[in-house]
Amino acid sequence: MKTYPDNNKPLSVLFILGFLLGDGNFAIRIRDSKKGVWFIPIIRLEQKYTLDNDNLLKKIVEYLNKLDTEARISQHEKSHSSTHIVLTIDNKVSVCNFVNVIKQHRELFFWKQEQIELIIKSFIIISVAARHWKESQIALLRLLYNKIENNLKFSFDYWVKRLDELYFPSG
Known part of the structure; x- marks a missing residue:
């Protein structure tokens, strides 16, 4: 395995952004809980x-x-012959x-423009709509489901029904 000498040049936002735009992704995960x-x-x-990537x-x-940005690094096995290292930022x-x-x-941003715009729009919806949280969540779901490509596990109607159950529980 080839190793490279330590590069002590300071990092920059543009270097990190270029790395993310090449090999990273921006997304929104939907998590369902009792609350x-x-x-x-x-x-x-x-x-x-x-070792170099680590x-x-x-x-x-x-x-x-x-930059007041908390990130973490984890490793996971992709296959029997390949382990990957993942940098994740998932705190709002x-x-x-x-x-x-x-x-x-x-x-x-080129082809990742849609991903970053989705996150920016979601922050706007979340920040301005605390008084109407259910409606805000539905607006955010609409935004996610109107994306050209989405790999969401459940339908839009499933989530709206789930929000109704949370905000207007029966019994």
């Missing part, structure tokens, strides 16, 4: 595990911490902080 339906924005960057992702986490405050830093570079 409610949760919309969790996620930024993920996955790489094949190597070292680089650790440096990125350190850099993100300086941290995702929001990072998106606020990178959104000034929207012209660079």
